[in-house]
Amino acid sequence: MPNQLFTSPYPIRFAHTDMAGIVYYPNYFNMFQSVVEDWFDHWLGIRYATLIAERKVALPSVRAACDFLCPTRIGDILDLSVILRRTGRSSITIGIEGAVSGKPALRGEVVLVTLSLTTFKAIEIPPDIAGRLKAYQQLTPLVGQLESGHD
Amino acid sequence: MPNQLFTSPYPIRFAHTDMAGIVYYPNYFNMFQSVVEDWFDHWLGIRYATLIAERKVALPSVRAACDFLCPTRIGDILDLSVILRRTGRSSITIGIEGAVSGKPALRGEVVLVTLSLTTFKAIEIPPDIAGRLKAYQQLTPLVGQLESGHD
Amino acid sequence: MPNQLFTSPYPIRFAHTDMAGIVYYPNYFNMFQSVVEDWFDHWLGIRYATLIAERKVALPSVRAACDFLCPTRIGDILDLSVILRRTGRSSITIGIEGAVSGKPALRGEVVLVTLSLTTFKAIEIPPDIAGRLKAYQQLTPLVGQLESGHD
Amino acid sequence: MPNQLFTSPYPIRFAHTDMAGIVYYPNYFNMFQSVVEDWFDHWLGIRYATLIAERKVALPSVRAACDFLCPTRIGDILDLSVILRRTGRSSITIGIEGAVSGKPALRGEVVLVTLSLTTFKAIEIPPDIAGRLKAYQQLTPLVGQLESGHD
Numbered sequence: 001m002p003n004q005l006f007t008s009p010y011p012i013r014f015a016h017t018d019m020a021g022i023v024y025y026p027n028y029f030n031m032f033q034s035v036v037e038d039w040f041d042h043w044l045g046i047r048y049a050t051l052i053a054e055r056k057v058a059l060p061s062v063r064a065a066c067d068f069l070c071p072t073r074i075g076d077i078l079d080l081s082v083i084l085r086r087t088g089r090s091s092i093t094i095g096i097e098g099a100v101s102g103k104p105a106l107r108g109e110v111v112l113v114t115l116s117l118t119t120f121k122a123i124e125i126p127p128d129i130a131g132r133l134k135a136y137q138q139l140t141p142l143v144g145q146l147e148s149g150h151d
Numbered sequence: 152m153p154n155q156l157f158t159s160p161y162p163i164r165f166a167h168t169d170m171a172g173i174v175y176y177p178n179y180f181n182m183f184q185s186v187v188e189d190w191f192d193h194w195l196g197i198r199y200a201t202l203i204a205e206r207k208v209a210l211p212s213v214r215a216a217c218d219f220l221c222p223t224r225i226g227d228i229l230d231l232s233v234i235l236r237r238t239g240r241s242s243i244t245i246g247i248e249g250a251v252s253g254k255p256a257l258r259g260e261v262v263l264v265t266l267s268l269t270t271f272k273a274i275e276i277p278p279d280i281a282g283r284l285k286a287y288q289q290l291t292p293l294v295g296q297l298e299s300g301h302d
Numbered sequence: 303m304p305n306q307l308f309t310s311p312y313p314i315r316f317a318h319t320d321m322a323g324i325v326y327y328p329n330y331f332n333m334f335q336s337v338v339e340d341w342f343d344h345w346l347g348i349r350y351a352t353l354i355a356e357r358k359v360a361l362p363s364v365r366a367a368c369d370f371l372c373p374t375r376i377g378d379i380l381d382l383s384v385i386l387r388r389t390g391r392s393s394i395t396i397g398i399e400g401a402v403s404g405k406p407a408l409r410g411e412v413v414l415v416t417l418s419l420t421t422f423k424a425i426e427i428p429p430d431i432a433g434r435l436k437a438y439q440q441l442t443p444l445v446g447q448l449e450s451g452h453d
Numbered sequence: 454m455p456n457q458l459f460t461s462p463y464p465i466r467f468a469h470t471d472m473a474g475i476v477y478y479p480n481y482f483n484m485f486q487s488v489v490e491d492w493f494d495h496w497l498g499i500r501y502a503t504l505i506a507e508r509k510v511a512l513p514s515v516r517a518a519c520d521f522l523c524p525t526r527i528g529d530i531l532d533l534s535v536i537l538r539r540t541g542r543s544s545i546t547i548g549i550e551g552a553v554s555g556k557p558a559l560r561g562e563v564v565l566v567t568l569s570l571t572t573f574k575a576i577e578i579p580p581d582i583a584g585r586l587k588a589y590q591q592l593t594p595l596v597g598q599l600e601s602g603h604d
Contacts, residue, residue, distance in 0.1 A: 013490055014320060014490060014505065015486050030177050033467055048467070049526075052467065053526065063216075063219065068215075071211070074321065164335065164339055165471060166335050168472035169472070170467065170470035185317070188316060198377070200375075203376065225350075322568070322570060327517055362473060366479075
């Protein structure tokens with residue numbers, strides 16, 4: 001288990017831009033979805049595709065929010081870091097910090113809920129996921145340091 | 152000037168859905184952008200396309216947030232209502248209430264900033280827009296009633 | 303049954319644009335999907351949402367193509383017309399003509415296949431749809447006239 | 454100069470799917486845009502972001518087409534290969550072959566035009582790009598072999 005926050009780079013592409021020449025903000029939420037998938041696959045070690053397609057557990061968002069601190073542009077590499085804020089019976093609250101070359105670009109939050117695609121009802125976070133989330137949460141001291149910098 | 156909140160219907164389409172069979176949430180933010188444009192065009196009477204393409208004033212979002220209260224599906228009509236929460240020197244804070252057949256589906260917020268596309272700096276809200284926003288804000292008592300219902 | 307091609311207007315929005323200031327082309331294919339849905343709902347009289355969500359018949363595309371004749375911009379209204387080129391056992395080939403204020407903007411083609419969502423196999427076009435398609439095809443002479451203008 | 458076609462992998466994500474459980478086809482055209490950008494950056498050695506943002510040369514598509522040979526799903530890795538079919542004074546015709554684990558998934562074509570963002574008119578392909586395209590075209594014999602397999 002790597003002893004640091006999960007961070008993954010997302011290149012800003014032509015498709016993300018709008019006529020103001022910057023990233024059109026709903027596209028950032030697409031990237032939030034990507035970093036959640038990548039975090040599951042590459043840190044938690046739980047394959048997101050298998051979770052939804054085979055185990056029939058989806059992770060819809062019941063809340064999403066973001067402060068856009070500065071615009072990003074084609075050619076930028078947006079580094080997104082995942083901070084696990086808290087877990088409930090069936091909810092997972094994630095902070096997402098975005099930066100370009102180390103300069104903060106956005107600060108987001110997404111609340112996911114574990115949902116059975118069979119019953120379409122919220123279910124308790126499956127034990128394997130809960131265990132891995134707990135491991136990730138032990139990185140929290142690092143998070144405190146990270147966040148004390150900009151709060 | 153119509154004496155009620157601006158509300159506009161957005162049909163949920165196949166394109167909005169994901170493999171869980173419901174609307175993929177970033178698409179709601181696209182609809183938020185649509186309702187802002189429609190509100191400018193049809194209530195404020197300031198053509199959004201002219202504003203950006205000719206007057207070179209853009210309205211990027213510096214914040215967007217949404218609570219997704221219940222999922223929506225293909226064939227639903229999502230009614231979005233615009234609530235003007237406050238205006239600053241260059242910022243416009245908007246609440247967006249979404250409902251399907253009168254049942255609340257989402258509650259969002261977007262903070263827009265008036266930006267010059269010539270200098271790429273925030274500018275004071277142009278007087279014609281400020282005047283129309285003031286007129287819209289006089290609908291606030293109605294908003295209070297609406298919001299007291301769910302806060 | 304109206305005796306003319308189905309045409310529906312789609313407003314070009316900020317969300318459709320890219321940093322070149324024009325519509326980013328994949329967004330046109332989203333509009334193609336919209337006009338097919340609207341054609342089903344409003345001309346064929348077969349509710350697209352019901353077809354897929356209740357009858358479990360999807361209409362995925364096995365081919366899509368488009369010539370972009372001239373760029374479109376925010377504030378334009380893109381009128382899309384549906385031309386039924388041919389139907390096979392399980393395929394429906396549609397031409398889509400796009401114009402802004404009568405000036406041709408694009409010419410597209412989409413080939414849909416009727417697919418059972420239960421078996422995930424192509425199925426014969428259901429009789430009610432086949433019947434309505436036949437009715438629409440009787441508008442073909444009109445189509446010939448329309449198309450002779452630009453071929 | 455690597456002596457083979459440029460191929461790049463694109464993971465199929467939740468965001469690409471629709472309620473039929475497969476990739477919603479307009480998203481493939483987004484991936485076509487990505488592979489063109491990556492081909493410019495990583496094979497041609499001409500930075501796409503610089504080209505558009507600094508040299509003010511855009512590459513809008515005047516035509517896009519695709520046959521979708523078999524559906525793709527979340528968790529698939531779609532490998533896209535770029536085939537340079539021909540170049541004109543200001544146009545670049547590209548074939549795009551898509552495969553998942555070696556199995557063909559799609560076959561597309563995009564025609565790009567070099568456009569000055571200053572005059573918004575088509576311009577001759579800049580010499581540095583033309584030179585690199587010529588180098589890439591020398592891979593054509595390989596292409597012939599590739600294509601003879603499925604034509």
